Amino acid sequence: MRDLSGIVTGAIRLDHDGEISGIVSGDITVAAGCRALISGMIRGDITAEPGAEVVITGIVNGAVHAEGATVHVTGIVTLP
Numbered sequence: 001m002r003d004l005s006g007i008v009t010g011a012i013r014l015d016h017d018g019e020i021s022g023i024v025s026g027d028i029t030v031a032a033g034c035r036a037l038i039s040g041m042i043r044g045d046i047t048a049e050p051g052a053e054v055v056i057t058g059i060v061n062g063a064v065h066a067e068g069a070t071v072h073v074t075g076i077v078t079l080p
Contacts, residue, residue, distance in 0.1 A: 006022045006023075008025070011027045014029065020037070024042045024044065027045045031049055032050055035052070035053045035054075042059070056071065060075070061078055
């Protein structure tokens with residue numbers, strides 16, 4: 001499992017299960033078959049590839065693209 005915390009600038013691709021609890025300024029892609037927990041603050045889009053599972057409990061300032069994926073949102077998603 002890949003865990004990202006702190007401040008990250010730039011795009012991220014999760015090719016393994018992971019958790020993002022920091023601040024990300026950039027887009028996030030979750031690869032097919034991977035699971036991601038996003039509890040931090042994201043300034044960018046989230047793309048979940050088919051078969052991915054994403055749980056968002058944090059704040060996303062961007063779009064969520066999830067065709068063929070499972071996305072659970074209990075946090076906040078706003079478009080810029």
